[in-house]
Amino acid sequence: MFWYSTTITWLVGERRRTRGEGVANHHGRVRTAARGLGAAALLLGLVACGGDDGGTGGGGSSAGSVNAMAVAVDSTPGDLDPHQINQSPQTVGSRVVWYNVYETLLSRDASGEIVPQLATELPELVDDTTWRFTLREGVEFTNGEPLDAAAVKYSVDRIVDPASDSYLVEVVGGITGATVVDPLTVDITTEAYDPVLPSRATRLFVLPPEYSQQPDFAREPVGTGPYTLASQGPTELVLAANPDYWGGEPAIGEVTVRFVEDPTTRASALRAGEVDLITAVTPDIAGDLPNAPATEGGENPFISLDALNGVATDHRVREALNLAIDKEALADELFGGFATVSNCQIVSPGSVGYDPDLEPYPYDPDRAEELIEEAGATGETVRLASAQSWPKGREMAETVASYWDAVGLKTEIEMHPGAGEQAEGLVKTPERPTGWYAPTSDDLFDASKSIDQWLTTESPVGAYSNPEIDALAAEIKASTDADARIELLHEALEAACDDAAFVWLLNAQTIWGTSDRLEFDPPADSELRFFAMDLSD
Amino acid sequence: MLGVSVVVFVVTRLLIDPTARLVPIGSSQEQYDAAQAAHGFDRSIPAQFVDFMGDLVRLDFGRSVWLGGDARTIVVERMPATLVLVGASIGLAVLIAVPTVVIAVLKPGSWLDRIATTGALFGIAVPSFWLGALLILLFSVNLGWLPTSGGGDLQHLVLPAIALALPSAGRLAQVGRAAVLEQMQERYITAVLAKGMSRRRAVVFHALRNAAAPILSILTWEVSRAISSGTVVVETVFGWPGVGQLAVSALQRGDVFVIQAVVFLVAVTVVVVNALGDAGLQRVDPRTRAAAR
Numbered sequence: 001m002f003w004y005s006t007t008i009t010w011l012v013g014e015r016r017r018t019r020g021e022g023v024a025n026h027h028g029r030v031r032t033a034a035r036g037l038g039a040a041a042l043l044l045g046l047v048a049c050g051g052d053d054g055g056t057g058g059g060g061s062s063a064g065s066v067n068a069m070a071v072a073v074d075s076t077p078g079d080l081d082p083h084q085i086n087q088s089p090q091t092v093g094s095r096v097v098w099y100n101v102y103e104t105l106l107s108r109d110a111s112g113e114i115v116p117q118l119a120t121e122l123p124e125l126v127d128d129t130t131w132r133f134t135l136r137e138g139v140e141f142t143n144g145e146p147l148d149a150a151a152v153k154y155s156v157d158r159i160v161d162p163a164s165d166s167y168l169v170e171v172v173g174g175i176t177g178a179t180v181v182d183p184l185t186v187d188i189t190t191e192a193y194d195p196v197l198p199s200r201a202t203r204l205f206v207l208p209p210e211y212s213q214q215p216d217f218a219r220e221p222v223g224t225g226p227y228t229l230a231s232q233g234p235t236e237l238v239l240a241a242n243p244d245y246w247g248g249e250p251a252i253g254e255v256t257v258r259f260v261e262d263p264t265t266r267a268s269a270l271r272a273g274e275v276d277l278i279t280a281v282t283p284d285i286a287g288d289l290p291n292a293p294a295t296e297g298g299e300n301p302f303i304s305l306d307a308l309n310g311v312a313t314d315h316r317v318r319e320a321l322n323l324a325i326d327k328e329a330l331a332d333e334l335f336g337g338f339a340t341v342s343n344c345q346i347v348s349p350g351s352v353g354y355d356p357d358l359e360p361y362p363y364d365p366d367r368a369e370e371l372i373e374e375a376g377a378t379g380e381t382v383r384l385a386s387a388q389s390w391p392k393g394r395e396m397a398e399t400v401a402s403y404w405d406a407v408g409l410k411t412e413i414e415m416h417p418g419a420g421e422q423a424e425g426l427v428k429t430p431e432r433p434t435g436w437y438a439p440t441s442d443d444l445f446d447a448s449k450s451i452d453q454w455l456t457t458e459s460p461v462g463a464y465s466n467p468e469i470d471a472l473a474a475e476i477k478a479s480t481d482a483d484a485r486i487e488l489l490h491e492a493l494e495a496a497c498d499d500a501a502f503v504w505l506l507n508a509q510t511i512w513g514t515s516d517r518l519e520f521d522p523p524a525d526s527e528l529r530f531f532a533m534d535l536s537d
Numbered sequence: 538m539l540g541v542s543v544v545v546f547v548v549t550r551l552l553i554d555p556t557a558r559l560v561p562i563g564s565s566q567e568q569y570d571a572a573q574a575a576h577g578f579d580r581s582i583p584a585q586f587v588d589f590m591g592d593l594v595r596l597d598f599g600r601s602v603w604l605g606g607d608a609r610t611i612v613v614e615r616m617p618a619t620l621v622l623v624g625a626s627i628g629l630a631v632l633i634a635v636p637t638v639v640i641a642v643l644k645p646g647s648w649l650d651r652i653a654t655t656g657a658l659f660g661i662a663v664p665s666f667w668l669g670a671l672l673i674l675l676f677s678v679n680l681g682w683l684p685t686s687g688g689g690d691l692q693h694l695v696l697p698a699i700a701l702a703l704p705s706a707g708r709l710a711q712v713g714r715a716a717v718l719e720q721m722q723e724r725y726i727t728a729v730l731a732k733g734m735s736r737r738r739a740v741v742f743h744a745l746r747n748a749a750a751p752i753l754s755i756l757t758w759e760v761s762r763a764i765s766s767g768t769v770v771v772e773t774v775f776g777w778p779g780v781g782q783l784a785v786s787a788l789q790r791g792d793v794f795v796i797q798a799v800v801f802l803v804a805v806t807v808v809v810v811n812a813l814g815d816a817g818l819q820r821v822d823p824r825t826r827a828a829a830r
Contacts, residue, residue, distance in 0.1 A: 072686075076786060078603040162571075234615070234778030235687045260686050260776045261786070264670045269685040272678045389789050420791030424554050 067253035069518065069535060071096070071528070072266045074280040076259040077237070080229075081218035082205035083159050083168060092279055093237075096257050099527045100239055102205040102223035105133050105152065106198055110532065112350045112445055112524030114198050118147060118206055118224065128193040128480070129176075133201075135184045139246045141208040143222045149186035153178040154209035156188060171203045171444070173452075193480055199444045202525075226250045226531040235259055239530065251534040267513065276518040276535070279528075281511040282391060283336030289513040294338060295522040297348035298510030299439040301396065303384070303503035304454060306463040309430040311380045311409075318500035320371035321382075321435070322361035324407045325400060329363075331506055334392055334399060339508040344497035346440050346450045348507065350524060353447025353489030358497055360504065368407040378408040383433035385414040387422040390439055391508070397437060400503075426461045439508065443525065447489045448476055455496055464501050541804040545797050546589050550578070555793040593801065599794030603787070608798035612780060616802070618688055619772070619779030623763045625694055626701035630759065633702065634709035635745075641714045642721065642740050653710065660707030665767065669700045669774035686776030697775040701767050705759040712755045716748035723747075750822040757814025761807045 077093030078084075082102050107117040116122065118139065123131040139147035156178035159168050174191040181187055190197060211222050221229050226247060230240035236258040241250040258275065260266045266278045267285045278289075286292040305312045305321065312318050327341040344358040372378050382404060386397035394415060401411035414433060416422040425433050442449065454462035456473045472492040479485040496502070510526050519534040549555060556573040573579045576599075577588055592598070598608035637653040644650050676696060677685040687693050720726065721744055729739055768781030776782070780799055787795035 233689070234618070235689065235776055258687060258776070261782065262666075262686075262774045262776070265673060265686045265774055265776060268670075268673045268678050272681060272685050274677075274685055418789035418791055420789075 067251065067535065068256070069252055069254075069277070069530075069533075070256040070258060070275040071277045072258045072260040072269045072275045072279070074261060074263070074266065076234075076261070077232075079218060080221055082207070082221075083155075093257070093259055096528055097221060097229060097237070097239070098205060099225075100227040100255075100530055101221045101225045101229055102207070103225045104202055104204055104206065105135075106201045107529075108202055108523070108525050108527075110521040110523045114202060118152075119201075122198060123188070123201070126187065129190050131188045131190070131197050132181070133186050133188065135186065136246065137184060139224055140244070141211070141222050141224055142228055142242060142244070143208060143211055145208040145210055145222075147206065147224050148183045149178075149180040150183075151209050152186045152206055153180050154212070155206045156204060158207070158212075159204060168203065171200050173200070175200065192477060194477075195479070195482065195485060196444055196446045196448060199446055203443075227255065230254075245531075247531065250531050252530055255530050270513045270515065273515070276515040277520065277528075278513040280391070281513045283334075283338045283511065286336065286338065286511050286513070290516055291514045292511055293514060293520065293522045294509035294511045295524055295526060296509055297340075297350065297442075297507045298524075298526050299391075299441050299508045300342055300346040300348065301390070301392075301437065301439040301505045301508055302342070302346050303400070303505065304426075304436045304438070304462065305502055306432045306434050306436075307501065308428060308463045308465060309432065310434055311377050311382060312434050314375045314377065315499055316371040316375040317377050318503075319361070320368040320375075320407060321404065321503050322500055323364045323368035323371070325403045325503065325505070326363040327360060327505060330396070330399065334395055335506065335508055338511055339506040342504045342507045344504050345447070345493045346442070346454075346502070346504065347447045347493065348442045348445070351442050351445040351447055353486055353493070355447075355490040355493045357490075358493065361500070365403070365407050372408045379410065381410045381412055382435065383412050383414060384435040384437065385416065385422055385425050385433040386437040387416045387419050389418045390437070393437070396505075400435075400437070423461075426463075428463050432463055435503065441526070445525075447493060448473075451476070451489070451492050451496075455492070455501060466495065466499060466501070468495050538804065538808065541801065542590065542593055545800050546586055549793045549797050550585060550589070551582070598798035598801070601787075601792055601795045603790050603792045604795070608794040609802070611795060612783065612798045612802050615778060615780045615783050616806075618777060619764065619768050619781060620806075622694065622697055622701065622768060622772070622777055622779055623760060625698040626763060626767075627705065627756070627760055629698055629702035630705035630709055631756070633706040634713055637706070637710040638713035638717055639740055639745070641710070642717050642744070643736060657707040657710040660703035660705075661711075663703070665700055665704065665770045666774050668703065669697070669771060672696045672700055673775075686774075688776065688778045693775075693777070697771050697777050700775070701763060701771045704767070705763065708759065709752065709755060713748065713752050716751045717744045720744035720748050750818060753814065753818055753821055757811055757818075760810050760814075764806055764810070765803055 073092045073096060075091060075093045077097060078091055080094055080097055082098040103118050105117060105119040106114050106122070109115050114122065118136055119133045120136050121134065123133045126132050133152070135147065135149060135152070141147060141151075145151070156175065160172055160175055160177060174194050175197070176189045176191055179187045179189065188197065188201070194200075206224065207217075208222050211217055224246070226242055226245040227239040227250065228242050230238040232238075236256055239255040239257065241253045243249050258269070260269060260278075263280065263282055263285060267281070267289060269275045270278045270289055281289065281292060286294075303321075305318055307313055307315075307318065312321070331337065331339040331341055341360050343360045345355060347354045349356075384397055384401055384404075386393045388394060390396070397413045397415065401413050404411045414425075419438070422436070422438070425431070425436060440450070440453075451469070451473055453459055455464055455466070455469050456462065457465040457470050469492050472488055472495065476485060476488045476492065479488060510522070512520070512522055514520050517536050519536055521532065523529065523532075556569060556576070556578050570579075577585060580588070596609055598612075600606070601608050601611060604611055634657075637657060640647075640653050641650045673685050673696065676683045683692055683696055717740065721740070726739055726744060729743065730736065768777075768779055769784055770781070771777065772779045772781035773785050780803060783795065784799045786792075787799060
């Protein structure tokens with residue numbers, strides 16, 4: 001304290017000594033100015049910040065009334081327009097708004113089963129390309145507009161219109177539009193027979209036609225869902241219960257969603273009692289949390305290989321790349337047991353077309369080395385691309401590289417900061433890296449997605465060509481018999497496995513962190529639906 | 538600034554493919570081509586550069602696909618939060634460094650001096666993300682005194698300001714100590730001491746003031762450093778809604794427009810800070826003023 005008081009005295013005394021003292025004057029005044037600046041900055045902090053959104057600190061949510069909760073999510077929301085959906089894990093902040101403020105014709109329950117939402121039941125297949133949905137009666141958007149066939153038509157048309165630039169392109173795949181049959185009945189048409197349509201309908205959000213014509217409608221979202229967006233600031237947003245919700249008033253009256261990008265800080269927030277739920281928990285942190293429920297098979301990390309150019313064109317090399325890796329070790333050590341070895345498919349066990357009879361490639365580095373020699377690839381360079389933003393993206397790349405190096409290859413790792421940049425490498429030219437690591441989420445819960453995206457010659461992001469699989473893919477698309485279709489899917493997956501099309505790795509669990517009072521059933525599709533949650537006293 | 542513009546152009550147009558960021562994975566070639574044409578990325582490099590400079594002069598950085606708004610507005614909205622954090626941390630750093638320097642000079646070798654010097658080294662050496670996590674663990678999780686993250690008021694400012702201040706304080710203490718010790722060798726100090734002034738007064742009222750020049754230089758450097766890199770880590774760890782956190786998010790998403798807005802506007806801020814620092818330096822030490830002419 002002494003030195004502070006000395007400095008203060010000096011500060012004060014200096015004011016009196018500044019008359020006619022020449023050069024020393026300037027020194028004194030500058031030091032005063034510097035001090036003043038520091039003090040002013042602190043003062044500025046007090047004043048300027050006071051007016052902003054009062055980010056509640058400790059205990060505001062958990063200690064208060066029973067029906068308010070707080071969540072910490074791993075990314076800041078981007079554009080709140082639900083037709084801009086990009087299913088990368090980085091937009092969890094936006095999805096929290098979409099899945100609670102808006103609704104879709106069909107939804108999923110916690111186990112992943114498709115259940116009706118705005119439709120009263122699963123759709124009826126009128127003919128090969130037309131699905132008929134019956135809408136729920138008496139539902140209104142929060143601004144009073146009715147939920148009817150016209151609203152559904154408007155929303156579907158908006159998504160498929162190329163001018164909208166919708167990110168739902170992956171999901172939409174083949175939907176051509178919608179037709180109004182009567183106010184409560186709407187038909188959705190597809191290009192060709194599409195058995196996956198009900199699954200696609202779980203991601204088509206319905207917007208109010210009049211309100212959504214305004215340019216910035218997404219900033220104040222209006223939907224039919226159980227919550228409304230009460231406020232949004234730079235560090236958090238608040239969802240308030242919609243008392244007129246057709247499904248009844250939500251048990252949880254208010255949800256504060258905080259954006260906390262750093263995983264350790266998120267975990268700290270849960271442990272400090274500031275929040276009741278956190279997303280994107282990594283296996284190493286899970287042990288420190290009060291509760292860490294997990295969803296099985298949420299993500300399938302794998303390595304897509306370039307089978308068209310370079311060293312991996314030889315199927316012996318591709319087989320060797322699989323045999324060289326100890327996948328059990330990856331599951332246990334890298335993912336802390338929160339993963340299982342994937343059995344030769346990037347399809348989750350709950351999905352349509354999952355083949356329970358496939359076996360993963362065993363860990364056999366000696367055989368791998370033999371195969372590499374046979375193929376004449378010993379000493380060859382292999383490029384492996386990964387991104388920091390994937391969970392364990394760096395560790396996975398480094399571990400896999402060391403396994404591959406141990407069987408006679410030279411692996412060069414290309415780390416990218418984000419998935420977007422890494423995705424640039426997904427071209428069908430020699431520039432493509434030999435191995436491209438990423439988790440893929442089986443979000444349509446249907447094996448056809450993995451086939452269409454990665455395994456066919458026409459696929460947008462795959463670099464693999466197998467006439468047998470191409471033929472099967474065409475048959476699968478045309479198949480109208482559900483059981484026959486599943487058989488075909490199994491055949492295609494088996495063909496890919498035998499030919500070592502990829503390096504399959506794991507089926508990783510999506511881990512959450514919860515407080516003791518939150519009643520939460522981890523959802524199979526990883527979307528947070530607060531209507532399904534409750535707080536115990 | 539021209540140099541910065543060129544670097545930004547090269548990085549955002551030539552080293553990466555900006556169109557790939559604008560269209561989702563799995564888009565068709567037509568969609569890719571359409572996006573490319575819409576933003577003018579299919580034109581020749583010199584033509585693109587002319588467009589780019591033209592936009593830059595009008596301070597038009599484009600529209601962020603991810604956030605759905607004008608990139609410049611997004612960055613400018615977040616600037617005050619970063620400036621507040623940097624201001625608070627520099628103020629704190631000065632408050633920590635000055636007494637440290639005075640103690641070190643007056644009582645060299647004492648236990649107080651040793652603690653201060655070690656503390657300074659610790660501040661410089663420790664990585665800020667680790668320090669941040671440690672502060673959160675201690676003050677938020679275990680003691681419950683302060684919130685773990687967020688922004689908006691004083692209680693949210695404390696921990697990030699400390700995390701950002703300690704390395705600066707360490708460096709300021711080191712430079713300050715050297716500068717003051719140098720002043721102590723000067724003849725005017727010997728003169729006032731001979732005339733009976735206490736060492737304490739000599740250090741605080743004379744040596745310290747005359748050592749202001751190098752200290753001010755370092756201070757300017759610290760502010761620039763804090764704005765351009767220090768806040769990136771600290772804001773991300775503490776969820777403080779400033780430009781640093783925005784930069785990290787934009788980089789991860791490859792949002793070219795926000796990246797170029799951030800780089801450019803931060804560069805402008807740093808230039809302004811340095812100009813202010815230079816002006817201050819000329820007032821402190823008139824010798825530099827003469828040299829500048």
